[in-house]
Structure formats: structure tokens, C-alpha cells
Amino acid sequence: MTLSRRTTMQWMMAAAALPLARLAPEAGAAVGEGAPLPVVADWPGPVPPLPPTRGYGRDPTLMEPKVVWPLTLTPAQRASVDLLADMILPADDVSPGAAKLGIGAFVDEWISAPYPAQQTDRTLILGGLTWLDRQGEAQYRKPFAALDAKTRGGLLETLCTAAPTGAMAMPVRFMDRMRGLLVLGFYTLPEGKADMGYIGDQPTEGPYPGPSQEALAHLSALLATLKLTPA
């Protein structure tokens, strides 16, 4: 089979299978580097198992897609996810915040799905939500949601460190995965695609028009920089 969806899926799966150092964003690209935490809360123990449920099976009705498993976040967990969603992908002059677009529900759908990859994420996400509260209590005697915005932001900043060690390894891994899930949930929505300036999904009759003049001019400049001749 030719490179297409399968390959991109494989790349995604391969990325997910890589050890932390490679799964993580490029170290050189990391700009978040908060001060080390004075005290680091313990990573919580195992999360309760997912209640028995089923996936959509091998032959779902594709014309009527629907999520068949129940959502499992508690109201408090869901509130934490929404809070994080709006911090990590906040409203700006281009698009609304992630919570307003319902990305919290998407995270709930994801971690409640009875598939192996999603269940691995469930352990990480639920553990991370608990850890945030524990860390708030340890440092400020308050759960995460009760902290002021600046303090919460400072805590997230420490979770963007490029080379986490010891007790910070799991919290940073949680933050990486939460960021990845929110990006997936947000930018696959029509609002997210519009935010990226995505143009497509439009049936266009006749031959494929190809790149715009502006896109071609950009490529010409790039080729000149790279000392390459247009082919």
C-alpha cells in the first residue's frame, strides 16, 4: 500500500513509541524554563481502572459517526482539564480558547476510550491532574484550580523544562501529552483549521490548480537561500 494515511499514522505511532527524550519536543526549541520547584510532590499511584466498556467495533456506520463509550472524567477533573485547555491554548485575536471549543470534552472522550493507546494516556492524564493538585497543596496549600493565574502559569512553565529529571520526569511527560492532545483536538476542528489558515476540503472541479503565485515566490526565495535550482 502506498504512503498515505497509513504512513502518517505510522509516524504518529512511531513518535509515540519513542523514549521520552525523543518524543519530547526538540530541546533546542524549548523556551519554557521556569525556576526549579522548591518541593516536588510525589507522582500519584495507579489510577482506577476504566469501567468495562466497548469500542465502536470493526464495522461502525461511517455515515453516522458517534462515540459509543461513556465519558469518565469527574466534574472536578473535567474542570481542571478545561482550565488547562484555556491556559495552554488561550483565546487570542485569531481563535477562541480551547475550553470554549469543547476540547475538554475531547480529552474526556480520548482518555475514556477502551483502546490501548488511549488507556496509556488515561493513566498519564489522570495522574497529572492529581499531581497538579498535590503540587499546589505542597507549595501553596491550595489545589491547582484555587491558585491565582500567575502562580498556575509559573507551575506550567516549570513543566516545559527541556531535560526533566527525577520527580519532574512524569509531570513533564504529562504536560507534553496534554499539550499534544489539546493541539490534536483543537486544530482538527474547523475553527482550529481556520486558525492555521488551512485551505482545503473543498471539492474543486478541473485540474488541480497547484500552488499560488505567493507560494511559488516563497519557494523560489527558499531555493535561492539553499543554493538550489528550481527543478
Added chain:
Amino acid sequence: MTPGQETAPADVIIVGSGAAGGMAAYTLTKAGLRCLMLEAGRDYDPQAEVNMLAPESDAPLRGSGTPDKPFGYFDATVDGGWEVTGEPYTSAPGSDFKWWRPRMLGGRTNHWGRHVPRWGAYDFKPFSRDGLGVDWPISYDDVAPFYDRVEKMIGVNGGPIGLENHPDSPAECLMPPPKPRIPEMLIKATAESMGIPVRAAHTAVLTRDMPDPVAPRAACYNASPCTRGCTIGAMFQTTTSFLPQAKATGKLTVQTDAMVSRVLTDKAGRATGVEYVDRKTGMRHEVKAKAVVLAAGTGETTRLLLNSGTPGRGLANSSGELGRNLTDSTGASFTAYIPGLAGRPRYNEDGIGGQHIYIPFWLYEQQKRGELDFARGYHFEVWGRFGVPSSNVLPRVWGADLKKAVRQASGATIGMALRGEMIPNKDTYCEIDPGVKDRFGIPVLRFAFRFSQHEINQVAHGRKTAHAIFTRMGGRILDDPTLPPEKIMAAGGEIIHELGTARMGADKRSSVVDGYGQAWDVDNLALMDGAIFASGAHKNPTLTILALALRSSERLAARFKSGAFA
């Protein structure tokens, strides 16, 4: 099935409804023969079932692949996949083989990759060139006229290749290829500066309308992923072309949910029909015909021959080659983040779905001079589009910075997927598992699989090449260059190009079928799928499967006409 037909034996039973079965049904019914097609999977109508334009956000998990739908929620494959409930297969100790089994009318053509390169002269005579494997009993010149016809029948777009062992199509065979996208133009400029050719891919997607009184097909409208299936018929799949066309002759009966368990034979050793299990009821049925065509896919065709005839030996296996010589294409993926593409101007990059250009194998001369440490070739299929950037190209930031980073990174990742030839080896085969049966009581296949050093060295060479191209364009390589090549290769079967387990040859001692796919041991049994391939080539096999099935079907029809089955 309408009453009465069941008692009137067909001229030909066709097992399978994918590329080969569809071509057989189309060709044989046009020749006036009455055909009964048995498909193990369920009935399937793309017009009613393909959700062509729904956004991924309509699907559970944003359409991500799961064990239920490995290639994504909207992928056309229904009721099948790497696993089929109650229908296991096994792997020999130390082997890891994956077997993709659609269980649907039209088989793999409903979601296939659509890359249809012609094979060349070397691909049919590999032993003559390097002393490995075997030659085919037929040559490129035997197949070329059928390639010409198949390209016109299924609709292929593409351009000239003009390279050694890459024969060009006559001008009238191809529809015009789509313009390349910006990342593809960057790949072309970069690769060609390094002496690596880049060409318009040959793709089974219409870029012009294809009128037909029964199954008209429209030119691609440049949107939506082809693997969902195509309600306008732009992508070739048998469910929108050969099958409705064959049905319109009034000569084709299609029975779905019919899992063929064995080929029936008489005392003289001729095929009299097949036995199948109704997958819905579990009931066994016998159906008769004057000839039997097996087009169930390489694995299933081999399995049902091994389960027929003499216990422990199978049918059509006097050579002992049945089940041996299994190959798949090699596969490995390489990706890079290209800073020069970050934040590039937006435009519609959907195009005809998959790649518009690709990198054919270009090192035959070096190979002949002994400068490569592997035999046979590989090619690269390429990828690079606007979309949601993956986590490994985003910085560890949050808030407004993250939103900016996503906008910058969208469309700045390029991928190259290697597909290479595997040479048959004695450790790679399939056989009947002595201890395991499926839910119908049919013994299942057990696979043994191993790559040789040729394939491992080939993938190492491909990685070096891909990384050199990425580096030349200023890219940051995202895959791990320190992993041994064995660790980055797709598992056997994963590329879904399994071939060779009932190979053709020049004599009955060393092969299962002749150059037309006719079983040496059973005069009225023809095999038409990938099982008959004598070697794999690195080029995707479906165009060749279709060409050989057309050639074989016309031979079978001619034999009917000459009274061979009277």
C-alpha cells in the same frame, strides 16, 4: 442469488472480488461466460457507505487509528483489518507477520494506495540479472500490451519516467498528472541536485472523466482522502467499476459472506467447484463450475489450496512450492522538519489525495558495477502537506506562544517512505497451522518471516539517502539515525504487498502455475492474484496483478471457446 441459479452451475467460479477477481469477472462476463463470484466479506456499496467529506472532527478520537480501525475511523476497510474476529492466523516462533484481510466486496481496492508503477524488463528476469531468486516464465514484452490496456481501463494519471527498467507508457494510456505541491517541488529541486531523479507518480486516480454507460466515473475533484473510498469513482476500486460493469452483462452472480474453504475435485483431479461456509449461518455449501479462478488474495488463495486436495500436501502442489517464496515489500519511513517551509503561504494543497511525485530507483548502473551492498531496488513515496503539526515538531511552550508555534509549523514537515524489493528466502513462507482452526473449522495459516541482509542493507542505504536529502534542504531529521536498520523496517506483511506463495514458472517441478496462472496439476484451475508472482520487485504490485489477471482471463475465455471445458 435468485432462485434457480443455484442449481444451474456457472461456467466459472471466481473466489474474491478485489483487483484480480474484479478483472476476472469483468473480462469473463464480457466474453459471455456465466460467473459466480464468492466473496468472504460482506456486501459493500461505496455510494451508501463512504463518508467522503466529513471532517475528522466528526469521528471518534478525531479519526485516529485504533485496533478496530487501524488506518483511521473513516478508512474504507470495514469488518476486517489486521485481525478478524474468530478468524485467527498465527506466526512461527521468532516471526512477526501481519496479515491485512478486508472482509468486504471489492477487497483491498476500496482503500488501496493507488500507486501503479509499471514493472520493467529486469523485474521479470531478476535471476538472469543477479543470480538470486528465479526468473518469471514471461517477460516485460508479454505483459506490456496488457499494461497498456489496464492503464486505460482503470484510469491512471502520470507522466514519462525515462529511466532504466522504468518503461514508459504509450502516450494515450495516461491521463495528465496533477501539478506538484510546494514540498514536492522542494524535494524535486533538492534530490535532482544530488543526481536523484524525481518524477510524476503513476496513480490510479482519474484526472479526466471516464464515461461509461453502466459505471461512469468522474475526474477527481481534488479533495478528501482517497482511502475513505470514492463515491464519484475517481479512484479505481472494483465496487465502482468492474463489478457493476460485469453485473450489467447479466452473467455475474455475486455471493457475499461466502468463505471458501476448499476447492472440490473429481477423481481425474479436475476442479469441479468449491465448498464455502456462509459466514452468517455457518452452513456449508457446494457449488459447481467448469472452471475455478482463485483471486482471494495471496494468503487466502494459498490457504484454501493447502486445505484442498491431498491432506498434508494440498491441491496443485506437486512441486512442493505452495506456500513458499513469500515476500512483502520492505518499508521504512523518514521525516524531517524543514525550517525553510515554516510559516509558508497557504493555498489548497489537497490535490488528488496522495503523492503527486515520487523517487524511482535510480542506481541500476552502480548496482551492476558491484558498488552497492544489496541486490534489487527501492523507491520513495513522498509526503508533505499543510495540517496539524505533530508533537515532535512543536516546542515545549504553552499559551499564546504555542498557538504561534502551531501556525509556524503547519506544513513544514516532509516525509519519505521507502518501499523496496524483498528477495524470496527459504525461511519465509506460510503453511497450515496443525493446531488452530477458525470459527468455521477451517485450518488457519501460520507464517514464518525473515528479511535477509539484502533487505537490511537496502533500508540502510535508503535511510542514508533520505537523510542526505533532508540535510541538503536544511531539515532537522526527526527519526532516529542511530537505530539499526532492522529496527526501523516495517514487519513482514505490514506493507500489504504479500506475494509469491504459488509462483509461476517454466515447468511443473519448480512452480505451481504456468505463465498464465493455470495450475500445472489442475487443468481447469487458474490463480490470478499476487500468489502467482515469481518475484516482488520494489514497485507496487496491483497494476501487474490486474495485467496478469486480464491476460489469464482472456486465455481462460479462449480455452472455453475452443472447447477445453466442454
